[in-house]
Amino acid sequence: MKLMGMTITEKILAKHAGRDEVHPGELLNCRVDVVLGNDVTTPVAIEEFEKLQADRVFDRTRVVIVPDHFTPNKDIKSAEQAKGVRDFARKHGIVNYFEIGRMGIEHCLLPQEGLVLPGDLIIGADSHTCTYGALGAFSTGVGSTDMAAAMATGEAWFKVPETIKFVFRGELPPYVGGKDLILRVIGDIGVDGARYMAMEFTGPVISSLSMDNRFTMANMAIEAGGKNGIFAPDEITLDYVRGRNKREYTLYYSDADAQYAEIREYDVTNMEPVVAVPHLPENVRNVSEVAGTSIDQVVIGSCTNGRIEDLEMAAGILRGRRIHPEVRLIILPGTQEIYLEALRKGFIEIFIEAGAAVSTPTCGPCLGGHMGILARGERALATTNRNFVGRMGDPQSEVYLSSPVVAAASAIKGAITPPWEVK
Amino acid sequence: MKLTGKVHKFGSDVDTDAIIPARYLNTSDPAELARHCMEDADPAFPSQVKQGDIIVADKNFGCGSSREHAPIAIKAAGVSCVIARSFARIFYRNSINIGLPILECPQFIDEVEAGDKLEVDLVRGEIKNLSRGKTYLAEPFPGFMQDIIDKGGLINYVREKVR
Numbered sequence: 001m002k003l004m005g006m007t008i009t010e011k012i013l014a015k016h017a018g019r020d021e022v023h024p025g026e027l028l029n030c031r032v033d034v035v036l037g038n039d040v041t042t043p044v045a046i047e048e049f050e051k052l053q054a055d056r057v058f059d060r061t062r063v064v065i066v067p068d069h070f071t072p073n074k075d076i077k078s079a080e081q082a083k084g085v086r087d088f089a090r091k092h093g094i095v096n097y098f099e100i101g102r103m104g105i106e107h108c109l110l111p112q113e114g115l116v117l118p119g120d121l122i123i124g125a126d127s128h129t130c131t132y133g134a135l136g137a138f139s140t141g142v143g144s145t146d147m148a149a150a151m152a153t154g155e156a157w158f159k160v161p162e163t164i165k166f167v168f169r170g171e172l173p174p175y176v177g178g179k180d181l182i183l184r185v186i187g188d189i190g191v192d193g194a195r196y197m198a199m200e201f202t203g204p205v206i207s208s209l210s211m212d213n214r215f216t217m218a219n220m221a222i223e224a225g226g227k228n229g230i231f232a233p234d235e236i237t238l239d240y241v242r243g244r245n246k247r248e249y250t251l252y253y254s255d256a257d258a259q260y261a262e263i264r265e266y267d268v269t270n271m272e273p274v275v276a277v278p279h280l281p282e283n284v285r286n287v288s289e290v291a292g293t294s295i296d297q298v299v300i301g302s303c304t305n306g307r308i309e310d311l312e313m314a315a316g317i318l319r320g321r322r323i324h325p326e327v328r329l330i331i332l333p334g335t336q337e338i339y340l341e342a343l344r345k346g347f348i349e350i351f352i353e354a355g356a357a358v359s360t361p362t363c364g365p366c367l368g369g370h371m372g373i374l375a376r377g378e379r380a381l382a383t384t385n386r387n388f389v390g391r392m393g394d395p396q397s398e399v400y401l402s403s404p405v406v407a408a409a410s411a412i413k414g415a416i417t418p419p420w421e422v423k
Numbered sequence: 424m425k426l427t428g429k430v431h432k433f434g435s436d437v438d439t440d441a442i443i444p445a446r447y448l449n450t451s452d453p454a455e456l457a458r459h460c461m462e463d464a465d466p467a468f469p470s471q472v473k474q475g476d477i478i479v480a481d482k483n484f485g486c487g488s489s490r491e492h493a494p495i496a497i498k499a500a501g502v503s504c505v506i507a508r509s510f511a512r513i514f515y516r517n518s519i520n521i522g523l524p525i526l527e528c529p530q531f532i533d534e535v536e537a538g539d540k541l542e543v544d545l546v547r548g549e550i551k552n553l554s555r556g557k558t559y560l561a562e563p564f565p566g567f568m569q570d571i572i573d574k575g576g577l578i579n580y581v582r583e584k585v586r
């Protein structure tokens with residue numbers, strides 16, 4: 001009997017549930033390949049894990065713990081949280097625990113280390129775990145209790161999501177990249193437009209998009225309420241994965257007759273870089289519509305745009321220039337490896353000469369943790385993913401979201417600026 | 424189990440940063456989280472909420488981060504139940520996993536005001552607006568999730584497997 005066509009998301013879920021076929025709406029119990037936690041979510045997971053009275057984690061190599069939110073620790077309480085996580089990692093012999101100085105922002109670090117691979121089913125106690133969909137994996141954010149249960153059993157329950165397919169055609173204009181594409185999508189469908197659903201990104205534009213741009217797009221699926229964002233693996237994916245992977249992986253592709261809840265088509269040819277204005281990522285404007293909005297701080301980094309290409313784009317704009325005297329520019333490379341590469345390529349020198357502060361990898365200001373908190377009434381332009389009320393500091397501060405190119409250009413002018421105006 | 428309480432009403436897309444701002448995430452102590460619950464959406468909420476009160480919100484409640492601190496803060500603040508037009512996925516999952524009752528009921532949302540008194544029957548999914556004399560039926564949970572809730576959360580549900 002011929003099976004019904006399935007999407008890549010359905011195939012990965014089916015495989016991990018030991019099934020040949022699954023349909024949207026079905027509840028499944030699945031084997032997970034990787035379970036992730038950070039310094040904010042793991043402490044709660046440890047408490048729950050302890051209630052289970054399990055002697056050990058299901059697999060010491062497949063539990064990954066990255067202290068990245070409040071690290072290097074910003075105060076005594078966060079130091080205690082980090083210590084609790086470190087002690088747990090030692091006690092259980094967690095192989096992939098990443099200490100300060102060897103770490104990075106989790107969603108930049110795991111792909112870099114080859115810990116997440118095409119065809120994997122990954123859960124993480126962090127909403128941006130959806131980032132790894134860029135590799136052709138099913139990857140989604142869960143809470144700490146799910147993390148605890150999966151650490152003990154190696155399993156988690158899922159409802160098979162429906163899929164929305166996004167097809168991108170045309171010619172990408174200069175200065176327009178993955179961040180602009182995903183913000184445009186969120187602007188169109190809203191912050192709950194893909195609630196509970198899989199978002200599959202395809203089309204000729206995607207086929208020639210770099211891995212770093214794909215990570216940026218998959219990263220923000222959650223900002224449309226998505227369960228996961230996913231890309232079919234191709235040569236670009238395999239170039240990235242080869243040499244990093246320490247285990248085998250499987251490539252899955254959507255069937256031609258797979259069922260979609262909706263198919264949305266985009267022609268990118270006339271797109272402009274975009275900016276999301278406060279206080280939701282769906283408030284998307286063309287950069288020229290908000291040009292001239294004054295800013296106090298610019299942040300370039302985060303799991304959305306803290307990778308080497310992001311830094312390269314920012315360096316391209318900042319080279320030989322100085323930022324506006326009334327702006328603070330904070331740059332956070334995503335991982336130590338990215339930091340080192342940026343150093344070797346001369347980007348760090350460009351940033352410091354431009355007047356930027358460059359930090360060791362951390363989430364820092366992205367979630368209003370530390371390293372650049374906003375005072376009441378201040379406004380930031382950031383390459384991060386959320387501009388909720390109070391996200392980067394005082395509830396009466398504001399965050400605008402953009403790509404690194406727009407962020408760098410705006411840092412030079414002291415106001416939101418289209419990149420072509422910095423010449 | 425029947426819950427009774429007064430309504431605190433919120434709009435659409437209440438995110439997890441509004442429910443519990445990240446500046447308080449350097450602790451996971453429920454009592455301390457409760458002291459800051461909803462503070463960026465309504466600064467008066469932590470001082471005004473009473474044991475048993477009910478949060479009512481429009482669409483996409485709990486969007487944003489995966490922090491379980493959000494439903495933990497709400498539960499520890501004494502809130503007995505959250506009723507919304509719809510919930511963000513991770514918040515929904517976390518609430519079930521930690522045993523915070525949540526219900527989706529669009530029609531009820533259209534007709535409720537802040538301060539109304541409610542009686543909620545979780546088993547039947549029945550919401551009575553005592554102030555307005557109207558009764559509504561919420562979407563029932565799929566059986567599998569009802570199992571998790573009946574066992575008192577995911578940890579109890581999984582415990583049998585681990586042993």
Ligand code: SF4
Pocket residue numbers: 069105106107126128302303304362363366367384385
């Ligand atoms: S960089 Fe920001 S969004 Fe990404 S994991 Fe850290 S806090 Fe979360």
